[in-house]
Amino acid sequence: MAEQRWALYMGCVIPNRLPFMEMAVRETLRHFSIPIKEIDGFTCCPNPLTFPHIDHHAALAVTARNLAIAEEQGLPILTPCNGCFEMLKGASVRLKGNKELLGQVNEILAKTGHEYKGKTEVKHFIQLLFEDIGPETIANQVELPLTGLRVALHIGCHIVRPSHLLGVDNGQRPTLLYQMVEALGARAIRYQDEMDCCGSGTRPVNRDLSLKMTGNKISHMKQAGADAMVVICPACALQFDLLQRMALRHTDNQDPLPVFYYPELLCLALRTPPDQLGLSQHRVKVDSVLAKITPLQIA
Amino acid sequence: MNVDKRLQEIAEKLSKRIDTLSCYACGTCVAACPISRETGAEIYHPRRFVRATLEGEARQLLEAPELWLCTSCHACLEHCPQKVPVSELILELHNLACSLGIAPKDIATEVENILTSGWALAPSESVNKRREQLGLPPIPLKSRSSKDLVKIAKATELNKRLKRIKERREAQAAEAGGET
Secondary structure, three states, X not given: OOOOOEEXXXXXXXXXXXXXXXXXXXXXXXXXXXXXXXXXXXOOOOOOOOHHHHOHHHHHHHHHHHHHHHHHOOOOEEEOOHHHXXXXXXXXXXXXXXXXXXXXXXHHHHHHOOOOOOOOOEEEHXXXXXXXXXXXXXXXXXXXXXXXXXXXXXOOHHXXXXXXXXXXXXXXXXOHHHHHHHOOOOEEEOOOOOOOOOOHHHXXXXXXXXXXXXXXXXXXXXXXXXXXXXXXXXXXHHHHHHOHHHHHOOOOOOOOOOEEEHHHHHHHHOOOOHHHXXXXXXXXXXXXXXHHHOHHHHO | OOHHHHHHHHHHHHHHHOOOOOOXXXXXHHHXXXXXXXXXXXXXXXXXXXXXXXXXXXXXXXXXXXXXXXXXXXXXXXXXXXXXXXXXXXXXXHHHHHHOOOOOHHHHHHHHHHHHHOOOOOOOHHXXXXXXXXXXXXXXXXXXXXXXXXXXXXXXXXXXHHHHHHHHHHHHHHHHXXXX
């Protein structure tokens, strides 16, 4: 692993709502010896689903302030959240190629005592695992292959779209998560309307519509024979795990589907004990999956 | 602010990025849109947002509640064969609606919360207990950096827009109260 050090930008959903996901992030960082620095002073990315809809120019200034804070430390940003990634990466690309826009943003930032020079690079945590470590290396390090586990993929919108800004993978048919799940020995399951939104984005405006979208996706995953689903975004995780019971009321299917954050599956495959990952904090119980992949440990 | 002038600016901006005739109304954005699929295209129809803007007829869209159903997934933008930035246009229309004080309550409330706490989802005592169970350090309940966000809100249109949204809601509530 290269010695590049990263400013860890955790965002708000993981530490403030789903802290068990933080356990998997930190264990993965430790396992692959990825050096990070925790920086004081970051704020909300801000939430792409709300803030820019009221004032996208102010949102860009808030994001640029976060980019400036990493730049002051001379570090690129690493974030485990799709929403944060879209804002931070999107702003870094837009500001890098546009001196006029950078000037306008810095006029606002001057009030906060910061200046952004346009240098901060941004990576999503899964992108780092995929590009800098790679599925082959990961496959070679797996100690407990997740053989037989059928995992439905939900990559989440804001790591791949808009692809002309984010550039991580194809915006319509990405393969990154497929490769990463198969690297763990699990079977990646594709299903109807796989690239549809989890429903999170419309929740503040129409909760029923939002939950119906979530329920439909879970039904499609079930119909494709999934034992579990995998996400790489905490907003999707919140929607699929915390709100699953309410979402299923909008469908004919009432069987729960366990939801994993990719680093959790990775840690399980690296033989991290489930207790250490805090998997009992999931709202949808994951016991059926653990029984399938770790029969000896459970017995 | 002159709304019609701003709408014309948005249409011109859109026309600069795409030939006005580029949107050949194929409806791919509607087919790609999970909201259109769920509500039916007669309720939510992104192609109409594009055509209405290009043809100078977007004024009434700003008052339409369905404009806010967009889930920000960018499927429309990604699938458009003519590279029309549909979701970016919707964002511009949202911003313009906000300058008139039109916005769903929960969206405005969350942005106000971000200015206060620094985060969309603020830390809490109960989550800090769950963090403790996992051996993670607590998150301080007050962010020292949120004061910078307040400064940004003052230096941009954001404060004025939040104020207008609040005033409009209060006026509507007073009107509804007067009727009963």
